[in-house]
Amino acid sequence: METILGIDYPTLWYLVVGLLFSGYAILEGFDYGAGAWHLFLKKDLSRRIAINAIGPLWDANQVWLIIGGGALFAGFPVMYATMLSAMYIPFMLFLMLLVLRSSAIKFRSAEDMTWWRKTWDIIYFVSNTLIAFLLGVVLGNVLQGFELGENLTYQGGIFFSFLSPYAIMVGFTTLSIFMTQGAIFLLLKTEGRLHARLTFLLKKGMIFFIISFAVTSLYTLTFLHGVTDKFKENPVFFALPILAFLAVANVPRLVSKKKYANALVFSSLTMAFLLMLVAFQLYPVLLPSTIDPKYSVTIYNAASSQKSLGIMLTIVAIGAPLLAGYFLFLYKTFHGKVKLDDTSY
Amino acid sequence: MDTEILARIQFAFTIAFHYIYPPLSIGIGLIMVIMEGLYLKTGNKHYEVLTRFWLKIFAITFGIGVATGIIMEFEFGTNWAVYSRYVGDIFGSALAAEGLFAFGLESAFLGVLIFGWNRVSPRVHFISTIGVFLGSMFSAVWIVVANSWQQTPAGYHIVGEGFNARAEVTDFWAMVFNPSSVDRIIHVWQGAFLAGAFLVLSVHAYYLLKGRYVEISKKAFKIALGLATIISLTQLLSGHSSADGVAVNQPAKLAAMEGHYDKSAPADLYLFGWVNDKTQEVTGIGIPGGLSFLVHQDFEAPITGLNAFPEEDRPGQVNAVFQFYHIMISIGMFLIGLTLYASFLWWKGTLFEKRWLLKIFAFSVLLPQIANQVGWFAAEMGRQPWIVYGHLRTNEGFSQEVSSNQILFSLILFLVVYAILFLLFIYSLNKKIKHGPYDEANNTLDII
Secondary structure (H helix, E strand, C coil), X not given: CCXXXXXXXXXXXXXXXXXXXXXXXXXXXXXXXXXXXXXXXXXXXXXXXXXXXHCCCHHHHCHHHHHHHHHHHHHCHHHHHHHHHHCHHHHHHHHHHHHHHHHHHHHHHHCCCHHHHHHHHHHHHHHHHHHXXXXXXXXXXXXXXXCECHHHCECCCCCCCCCCHHHHHHHHHXXXXXXXXXXXXXXXXXXXXXXXXXXXXXXXXXXXXXXXHHHHHHHHHHHCCCXXXXXXXXXXXXXXXXXXXXXXXXHHHHHHCCCHHHHHHHHHHHHHHHHHHHHHHHCCEEECECCCHHHCEECCCCCCCHHHHHHHHHHHHHHHHHHHHHHHHHHHHCCCCCCCCCCCC | CCHHHHHHHHHHHXXXXXXXXXXXXXXXXXXXXXXXXXXXXXXXXXXXXXXXXXXXXXXXXXHXXXXXXXXXXXXXXXXXXXXXXXXXXXXXXXXXXXXXXXXXXXXXXXXXXXXXXXXXXXXXXXXXXXXXXXXXXXXXXXXXXXXHHHHCCCCEXXXXXXXHCEEEECCHHHHHCCCCHHHHHHHXXXXXXHHHHHHHHHHXXXXXXXCCCHHHHHHHHHHHHHHHHHHHHHHHHHHHHHHHHHHHHCHHHHHHHHCCCCCEECCCEEEXXXXXXXXXXXXXXXXXXXXXXXXXXXXXXXEECHHHCCHHHCCCCHHXXXXXXXXXXHHHHHHHHHHHHHHHHHHHCCHHHCHHHHHHHHHCCHHHHHHHHHHHHHHHHXXXXXXXXXXXXXXXXXXXXXXXXXXXXXHHHHHHHHXXXXXXXXXXXXXXXXXXXCCCCCCCCXXX
């Protein structure tokens, strides 16, 4: 098997996919999170400002989902196909909510009628909240494992079985960290009374996160077999949850000092550490089988050919710096507080 | 209904709906590049007003294109899991390249394009317009490459057997430049330019008929007419080249397009007709030996007909393929006639005096849209029964673990959400057009 710096191609691609999903979680995390606060903002103007805070950015942030999905399909087609077809209902709901959410952003402020704006406000709030929740639910299902038999046949229930208690817990944890991230982002982009209101909301969000996180962690350590074993083998990885905790503990301090950009960095780091924890816990498995570990989808039995992975690593090596450049340009153009003008939503 | 049929209906519906928007974005994108370029070059405010106006419409089509496009990316996995595992090694790298090279470019610059008028210099804004336009062109490239590989696979080998069989890349560039991709990319680009150009023609013809925004509408109409004339003519060339490729690589599809059944006989070229699959006869008007002439420059040359293929290897809906293909050709011919005649009047200096012609242009916006849709239907139905030509059948490609009820559930969801989305699209398009490029009452054109 070919390697770069002693790391084999499937592992490298695992890192690429992990990086893309982390980027998606961090960037769309504040988009979805901001949306999940929408109905907590009472005035029409506040809601408009909140939407325009993500206005020029959300479409670009969504690219991380598109590239992440493409990278999963390209590098681990077996994982892509098996996960999506087994998680049919949650993914279809997720996709539909994405459509509704983008419609809400575009059409909400296009008319002045109160009923029109109120309807879109509800759609916007519900879609953002459920998207964040469903992403966590899918992650919870992956961590728990699927009922996979021989030849990757999915034998689990098809309509509501994805809503297991554990999946729901991970769903709430994801929602709560996105809401924390979203509130910090909005603090960065707003002023005045809206800003004061968000400072108050952020505190609620962090309490929500700490409770969900604590409950989910306890459940994971108690009921998910195999998790603890892996940490006993490599105790150094206990650093990850500790780092995640330290990062999130730093957020209130930075917020009280009004260093919102730094606070956003630290809440992003929390997400990054938690996702690394997930990645480490699973590796080299992508999708554990609850029937028999030999039926699990791993980065080796799911991977594309060496040739194909080599081509795609080249594509990433060329494309990633370009993408970084575009994003720097975009975020630099739209830094600072939201100012509504005739081009705003 | 069974899972396969439902999965196919869902795919056809979601992709056809999606395909209303990206061609419009590519076409309007090119026209915006021309308009904004003229503004920077001449300093004439009229072009700035036009660019800003079309940008608003572009923003809607682009947004719906993205929203419905994400669904396509994941629908392969949810509904076509076996197919996804089979082609992932090949299809995946095209999709990854699309995301990184094309979609990253267009989406990042889109924010600057729409919200950046007051934040960046005119030159940087123009570069962003070009960036978004090029991004949308590249997107088309990678998607059509992937689809073309399904039509004419190249640069691969098949590994494994039965359930574990899959295609793997052996030569990336042979995969990218497979026998049909170049012809089809050009043909798709041209279809997109026509979709955009005819929307611009339609809106400004409407303004001219109403006597509104006359000065700027004449400018916009001429830009779009020039583009539409060149593209509808050259569309004929890429179409012909594409059909030549089909004759070599997918003879069963070509035979279905003209309803040609005889194993090996000269084939006719129909203007229109009706295929009876039972009697294997076509009723209609055509040029005897015409297809033979187009392919071999000889009216007597034999063309392989459908009967040369076993029943299970032929497209199932011959008449549908025939009709879709012929509707596309008829529209193409009509557009050539229309744009040439209008260009002739432009040259004579009487273009804007013929109200009936402007009326035709106001309605002709639908024609390239229909041609784009039926062209794809002919291409995809003509490929049946294969999902990957010659290797994987459509009835083997869908997700085995997904039940028909699940697909029915999501299909209904799609129908409802897309119906709402379409109404919103028409409503906001109509509103933007009625509202117009600038405030007429105060004639803000002179002061902005």
